[in-house]
Amino acid sequence: MLNVQDASGGYGEQTVVKNVSFGVEQQEILGILGPNGSGKTTLMKMISGILPLKEGTITIRDRDLSAYSSKQLAKEIAVLPQLHSHAFDYTVRETVSMGRYPHQKGMFAPWTKKDEAAVVEAMNQTGVTEFEHQSIQDLSGGERQRVFLAQALAQEPKLLLLDEPTNHLDLSYQKQLLDLLKEWTTTHELTVVSIFHDLNIASLYCDRLLLLQAGETVRLSSPGEVLKKDIVEKVYQARVEAQVHPELPKPQITLLPEHGQNSRSIITKDLFQISGKHIALTAPQSLKTISSAVIGAGLGWHRHFVNRHVPMDYECADSYEEMCRYVDKNGWNAASTVGMMTAVMVEDVVIREYQQEELSIVVAVTAGVGNAVDVSLAHKRQEKQTAGTINSWIFVNGKLSDEAFIQAMMTATEAKVKALQQLNVKDPVTQTLATGTSTDSLLVAAVQKGSYVQYAGPITLLGKMIGKGVVECTVKAIENYRKRKNGS
Numbered sequence: 001m002l003n004v005q006d007a008s009g010g011y012g013e014q015t016v017v018k019n020v021s022f023g024v025e026q027q028e029i030l031g032i033l034g035p036n037g038s039g040k041t042t043l044m045k046m047i048s049g050i051l052p053l054k055e056g057t058i059t060i061r062d063r064d065l066s067a068y069s070s071k072q073l074a075k076e077i078a079v080l081p082q083l084h085s086h087a088f089d090y091t092v093r094e095t096v097s098m099g100r101y102p103h104q105k106g107m108f109a110p111w112t113k114k115d116e117a118a119v120v121e122a123m124n125q126t127g128v129t130e131f132e133h134q135s136i137q138d139l140s141g142g143e144r145q146r147v148f149l150a151q152a153l154a155q156e157p158k159l160l161l162l163d164e165p166t167n168h169l170d171l172s173y174q175k176q177l178l179d180l181l182k183e184w185t186t187t188h189e190l191t192v193v194s195i196f197h198d199l200n201i202a203s204l205y206c207d208r209l210l211l212l213q214a215g216e217t218v219r220l221s222s223p224g225e226v227l228k229k230d231i232v233e234k235v236y237q238a239r240v241e242a243q244v245h246p247e248l249p250k251p252q253i254t255l256l257p258e259h260g261q262n263s264r265s266i267i268t269k270d271l272f273q274i275s276g277k278h279i280a281l282t283a284p285q286s287l288k289t290i291s292s293a294v295i296g297a298g299l300g301w302h303r304h305f306v307n308r309h310v311p312m313d314y315e316c317a318d319s320y321e322e323m324c325r326y327v328d329k330n331g332w333n334a335a336s337t338v339g340m341m342t343a344v345m346v347e348d349v350v351i352r353e354y355q356q357e358e359l360s361i362v363v364a365v366t367a368g369v370g371n372a373v374d375v376s377l378a379h380k381r382q383e384k385q386t387a388g389t390i391n392s393w394i395f396v397n398g399k400l401s402d403e404a405f406i407q408a409m410m411t412a413t414e415a416k417v418k419a420l421q422q423l424n425v426k427d428p429v430t431q432t433l434a435t436g437t438s439t440d441s442l443l444v445a446a447v448q449k450g451s452y453v454q455y456a457g458p459i460t461l462l463g464k465m466i467g468k469g470v471v472e473c474t475v476k477a478i479e480n481y482r483k484r485k486n487g488s
């Protein structure tokens with residue numbers, strides 16, 4: 001559709017865009033990214049024919065840009081420039097109707113049914129029909145932006161050039177506008193080239209990205225290949241992290257500000273509060289967590305940690321909601337709490353501290369083995385899940401990588417199995433060695449300050465402490481449980 005070959009351009013003597021080459025397929029969305037002043041708008045001006053090339057060629061449908069008359073070009077390309085505050089005193093309908101100009105034959109050409117249909121569709125699709133008879137001067141920035149998009153769409157272009165289209169739009173209209181463009185690429189065979197400052201929006205909606213720096217191409221590829229931590233950090237001169245999107249295989253860039261959580265918070269045994277109803281810990285600052293808890297599960301940042309006693313026959317249609325209510329009622333905020341449940345007596349918890357070199361951890365375990373399970377034979381069992389019994393918490397006074405968080409979960413799980421072996425705990429149904437209970441839960445939480453921990457497998461510094469700590473605490477917690485059972 002569009003082909004840019006070795007294109008250079010700029011203003012007067014100054015060459016701003018240098019030797020840029022790329023092609024855009026029909027129905028593709030190409031995003032142009034780059035820091036302020038990197039030449040994005042200049043390149044757009046070159047593509048739309050406003051700014052002549054100093055070198056190279058640009059073709060649209062294999063025909064050189066210079067071979068098109070301005071009216072012919074307007075039938076192919078529509079441009080939505082960056083929104084400016086000034087606007088003429090036209091109504092919304094008049095403004096959108098101007099988009100039909102390239103399709104009209106002569107000054108006094110009749111307004112055709114096709115013109116009317118294109119204007120109505122464009123206004124409907126962009127949600128501006130309700131303002132149809134209002135002056136665009138009376139609209140908000142976001143509403144005006146949608147009117148100019150409607151004008152561009154009414155033009156029925158094959159190629160749409162956009163400069164920061166989501167500027168001024170709230171989240172909902174950003175999504176609507178970009179969903180609409182994506183849809184038009186298939187329904188109207190539209191091709192889109194758009195400048196973006198928001199890297200994450202560009203990642204979500206663009207098929208490919210062109211990243212510019214000082215007028216030159218840094219990279220031209222899929223979002224996954226362009227939005228890499230090292231590339232973005234170098235080009236934008238900012239600390240970032242590239243993370244996964246929860247639903248799509250598209251990277252999302254998160255800024256890492258220079259201000260972090262200030263003081264270095266250390267988790268110690270003294271922070272635990274144990275009552276007959278629960279074990280609770282409120283950290284001085286939020287901790288990064290990974291857990292399989294009832295609330296606050298998965299990856300997150302949490303400040304409150306609760307392991308709550310529930311009766312053996314606890315049954316609730318929505319234990320998540322019920323647990324949130326319990327946590328809120330007790331004065332913690334459910335959104336910042338990792339909450340677990342256990343049927344064992346919480347007074348029997350075992351909490352111990354471990355330290356090696358610069359690194360320290362606190363392990364807390366509540367354990368009961370009434371519903372112990374041999375995972376290898378669990379497929380033979382039919383009974384329902386009951387409240388969790390072996391709940392393990394591991395607090396790390398260090399900074400963990402993502403790998404370390406996951407390896408810490410694995411190491412802790414292996415250690416728990418070892419504790420059950422040591423005590424010869426059996427699955428009461430199969431009479432084979434148990435590997436856990438039916439609903440065990442695990443938390444790894446880290447202060448994310450101090451010693452950096454890249455790995456947490458069994459023979460790493462952290463892994464060794466987790467291995468020793470979880471085995472010792474689990475064994476002791478099961479002994480406490482057995483003592484109470486035999487004693488009662």
Ligand SMILES: Nc1ncnc2c1ncn2[C@@H]1O[C@H](COP(=O)(O)OP(=O)(O)OP(=O)(O)O)[C@@H](O)[C@H]1O
Nearest residue numbers: 011012014016034035036037038039040041042043
């Ligand atoms: N009309 C002009 N005359 C002279 N120089 C210009 C003109 N327009 C832009 N420039 C210069 O060209 C360079 C690139 O500007 P351009 O607007 O293309 O950057 P950009 O990547 O779109 O920036 P931004 O993200 O800030 O919109 C800048 O150094 C700018 O000062």
